[in-house]
Each structure stands twice: as C-alpha cells, then as structure tokens.
Amino acid sequence: MGIFASKTKRMRFWFLLSMTLYPVLHFLVFTVYVNFQTILYSFKRWNVATGNIDWVMFENYANIIDRLFTDQSYKYAMLNTMLWIPLNVLVLTPIAVFVAYMFSKKMRFHTFYRIVYFFPSIISIVIITMVFSFMFSPNLGIVNPILGLFGLESLQRTWLGDPSTALGTVFFFCIWAGIGFQAAILLGAISRIPNDLYEVGKLEGITPGKELIKVVVPMIWPTISTLVIIGTSASFTIFLQSKLLTNGGPNYSTNTAALQIVSLVTKGDYGNAAAFGIILAIIGFIVTWTIKYFLDKNQTVEY
C-alpha cells in the first residue's frame, strides 16, 4: 500500500513529514499570510472616529508619495535609507575585507582582535547603543574629553544631538558594530583560499597590497557579493540603530523609512504604514535586483 507498504517507508514518511511540517507552516503563517495581509491593509483606512475599516483603494499610496515630497520626516526617512546602501556597500564591506585580510595574516594578538571586533555582534544592540550613546554623551561621555586632550576643543560637540553630526555618528556606530560580523564571514572565505596561490604570488614578488587586490578579493568575490546583497537589502529594514541612538532625531535628521513605518504603526495608522511598507519593498526589490545584476556579470572564480 504505497507509502505505508513497509516499515522503513513508513518511518521515512513520518520522518520527512516531521522535518518539513514546521518550516512549511512557519512559512505559510509568517511569510505568506503576513505579507498578504499587509497588501490588503495598504488599501484600507482605520477610522478613529467611527471605528470602521474602509476600503480606500490607492489613497494610502497617494498619501505616502505626497508626504515623501512635502513632509520633512518622510524626506529624511527616504534619503537616509538610500544613504545606508552606499554606507554598507562602499564603506563597511571594504573595511571588513581589509580587517579580515589582516586577521588572516595572523599578526600578533590576532585572536584577541578577532574577539574584540566580533564583540558587538554578540552583545544585544540595546546594550551597545547605550554604551555608545554614553561615550558620545556631551557632558558625561569620554569622546569630548579625549578630543580636548589632543587640543581639538573646536571639534567637541553634542555628537548625537547636533543635526549636522547625528547621522554621521549613527553611521559610525553602524560601521563599528558591523565590521565584526562581516569580517568573520570573510575570514572564513579567505581561509579556504589554497595556499599555493599565495606562494605563487610570493615567488612573483608581489606586495601585500597587491596580494589583497589581485589574489584575495577575486578569490572571495562570491562571498563579497553575497554581503553586498545582504547589505543592500538590510538598508531597507534598518531602524533600531536610529531608534535607540537618537530616536530618529534631532529634527528627524536620522530618521529611516523603517522607523517611520514603526511610528505609523504605533499611532495605529496601519493603512499608511502598510502602504509605505509596500512602496519600500518595491523600491528595495528594484535596487537590490539591479545591484545583483551587475554583481553577477562579474562572476566567478572556481577553485
């Protein structure tokens, strides 16, 4: 009788079922259902006065697009989200490649440095943002006194409270906290590069800088491009860093699109929140796909 014909087959069936059931259910509920609901929500409006939930078709979308051009908080939200992409792709990943390369050279205390760099990835973001925020605190922090020590009083300021430096400081935090994770993944890739390649290089007499660019980077390109894709798509969901460091301020200068959605949801404005989410998803899809297209053109090394 088919799958129940023999005991082994039966066992195999139960085994497969028990292994797949949870992920499939999880996918159906938390991905399919949730996304489907979001799409529906984006066409509805919650009315505070009457308690009705009305179909409003594309009004929420029109609202959001209008606000993106007129409302300061939305403008900043979108602009900053877009700035996060080059930050992740052009700043964070190259630094992480360099750091990983240095680790792979087994310089002195390299294990210690590896742990130090990876630390921010294992500590809760609430804690590290708090520590970071205290460091940069205008009167209690250590950053301003250190600047004073070097005679740089003119640079002392309220780093996270000044609209001209707040975003830069949040970006600095993201790099500081993000290197460890990317470097760990890249280090794994570097350690798989066959040793003969380095030896050939040495015989040819190349410098470490050339080795990094001509040998290491091409060899770990697939990993780098994965990190670039992750970094790009992550930019569209980033909000905790701003929320915890600056609460989106001062004067919205560190707001992000995802944070704006969070504040819409807190206000009970589910319709607009969902519409913004969908718009963001569409933009995110186009941007990520475009970057992926160019990365794929530039593939790949086999070894």
Next chain:
Amino acid sequence: MKAKLLNRFSLLITVIFVLSLVLSACSGSNGANNSTNAGNTGGKPAEGAEGSSEEPKVLKVAFFQGGYGDSWFKELKKEFEAAHSNVTVELEGDPGIMDKMGPRFESGANLPDIAFLTNTNWQQWASQGYLTDLTDVFESSIKSQLNEAGQKYAIYQDKAYVIPWSDGVLGMAYNKGMFEENGWKVPETWAEFNELAPKIKAKGIAPIVYPGKVIGYWDFVVKPMIVQAGGFDYLDQLLTMDNPDVLNNPAKLTALQSFENLFKNDWILKGSEGLNHTESQMEFVNGKAAMIPNGNWLEAEMKASTPEGFRMAMMKVPAIEGAKEPNVQFSMVGDITVIPAKAKEQELAKEFLTFASSEAMNRKFTELTGNFRPFKYSLEGIEVSEFTQSVMDIMQNNKPFTFNTTSPMFMKMGLYPAGDAYGNIVFGSKTAEQQFNEDVKFAADKWDKYKEELGLK
C-alpha cells in the same frame, strides 16, 4: 488507482492529525499562561460547589507595571479577596502590556477581566467595540468621587468607556536645595524667570536641562503657556476643532515664542539636545541645571540615582505675560482602567472597579506609590515626601486642564500639524512664527481632505 487514492487520503488524515496536534498544543500553552494560580482556573464553578450560592470565581486583573509598581495591586487583591471569600484575584503585571493589549483585544483571546493601562489610542478600541460601556457604574458610584478633570476624561462620545486611573501634574521640577541655598525665589511669571536665569547662570549652572531625544517633554511647559495665554475658552475651541482657524490664535504664537526665547537667551544646558530622558534627569540631580520639564513621577523614577540630601520639588509653569489664566496646572489624567467587552466576569470586574475607587483604596494608592488618583479624597495622616507634597499643593491650588479630546479632527490634526514644532524651533530650522504660520496653512489646506478621511462629510 484505489491504492493511490487511499494513500492521498491517509496523507490528508495524517496532515490534519498533526496540524490539530500542533494547534491544540498552541492553545494549550496559551491557557497555561493565563492561569498563574493552578487549581482554580477557568472561572467555572467546581462540581462540588453545586447548590452553594458562593460559586468560586477568578478575577483576572492586568496592569501596566511601571512607575507605580505592583504594591497597590497586591493590596487590592488582599482586600478584595477578604471581602469576597469566593473570589480569587489573579494579577498580571507587565511593563510591556501596552504592546500586547491591542492584539489581545483584536483576537479576543487571553483577555483579562479588568485592565489598568497607560493612556493610549483607547478611543479607537472604544469605537471598535472592544470596551465595555461603563456608564452605569460611572453614574451610580464613581462620578461623584472623581475630580473635575477625571469626570471629563471618562466620557467619550457620551459614554464612559474608561475610568481614569492616576492623576498628577505635568510641568517643571526644580532643585529645591539649590534654590534655598542661594536665596532664589521660585519664579511665578516668565518675567521673574528672566530675572532669575542670569543669576543661575552666573553660578555656572544652567537654568534648564531637557531631554533632546524625547523632545515631547516640552509639551509640559508649552501647553500650559497656551492655556495661560488663551484661557479655557481657547482650550475648548482647540479641543473641539470645528474649523481650521482655531490654530490661528495669538495665544499659541505667544507660547511658542516664549519657548523660543529660552533658546535664544541660551538658558539651556549645553548638550541637552543629545540627551534622553534618563540622562537629562541625571544632569538635573547632579546639580548641572536648576530646572527640568518633567512630571510628578520624577522623584520615584530617579530614586536609585539621586544623591543623598538632594531635594527637589515640582513648580507651576511660570505665567506668561498678560495671561488670562495664570493659575492653571496640566493634569496628567490619562492612564486608564478598562473592562474588555469580552471579559468573562463583567459584573465582578465592575465591583472591583468600584472597590478600587473607594476612599480607602485611593488613600492606599498615594500611601504606597507617592502618586495620586484622580479622585476627591483626603490625604490627612498619609506621610508623603517633600516632592509629593509640592505636587499636591499645585493640584489643590490651580485649575486643572488636559489636552484630552474627543474630537477626531484634533486627534488627526494635532496641535502642530506641520510637524515637529519643538525640534524645528530648537534646531533653528524654523522660527516660532514660521512654525505657527505653517501650522495654520497646513490645517487650512488639509481640512477638507481630513474631514473626508474621517467620514465627517
């Protein structure tokens, strides 16, 4: 063929079987979460109690466990159980309850019988039918005990859906020790403040510190100024908001401008703009600034970090020049008690609500938490701190007002429709006057659209 069908069939059965197992496990674990008191769950009468008039009952009480702690609820449980031998009170205190109540109302699952919550979008819950109409209890036993602001707050669309839970004062706190040491008088008007501020600064102390990351704390200062300048008539107009022109009132502009002056005159602790509320309060208790916009919870919140011998008190927001109502206080009525429409023990919950509103229990609240209930009750014989005493003095000697509204338009438009007024003014991206004008223009431009969206057309 038949075998294949049978296979499909058995597969289906298996899936359904496993699904039901998984799902029942889910609901089972929910059930376990509900009942912390094992052995007395479900609220159903036990079989053995048949015939007895005293059926054992369980009353589930959920509350926001924040600044007021849980001691008052433990006391309520003890006293209520003593008065009702058949009732067990289950307490669920949770600092994160505000994030969970919305979904719990929406799903109707795992609901408490009565909940004490912070102010939230309860008007929406009420209009969606999640809340029990408490008008009968309100009229019969609670209304006469409530203070003026509390009575007003309870009514939404002609019905009482919430009973206010706590009361207090929003305004400014000052460093009482520092003021007395230097012989400074607490400023009653902004003119007096303007005289005092340079003296404070001369001592190397900033007159004011505020939390720049939570800039809404300025509401506690600016809103009282609006009411001082415009009087209660203007407040009524604002909170009714039946035309866009209510925002075009000089009272609002005056208030914003005197707020702007604090920054123009540089009377703010340097770096305040980068502080969160805890950090700003640290600066205050460390004596770096003489005053801070805050509320009646400040003392309790800073208990652990206040240096020995530090003395603080609340002060009335100084009166604006030419104030119509110099003696007002921004009442904090806003935290709420609700009974979910789907609560199992409706009647018992109402009884509990009345019980919690009794004079004895109100006194207990102040005694145990150092905070206030929005009821008329005597505080004689209760020992309170200097800070609590100052809150009480302000509450008793000034006319209370709130910005609680039943107008959907005000809810949607707000006081500053053109955006973050305080941020714009503090960081100089707009002057008070620009902000004021843009608010007026925004309200006029969007009026019809908002009206339509609210279904008021």
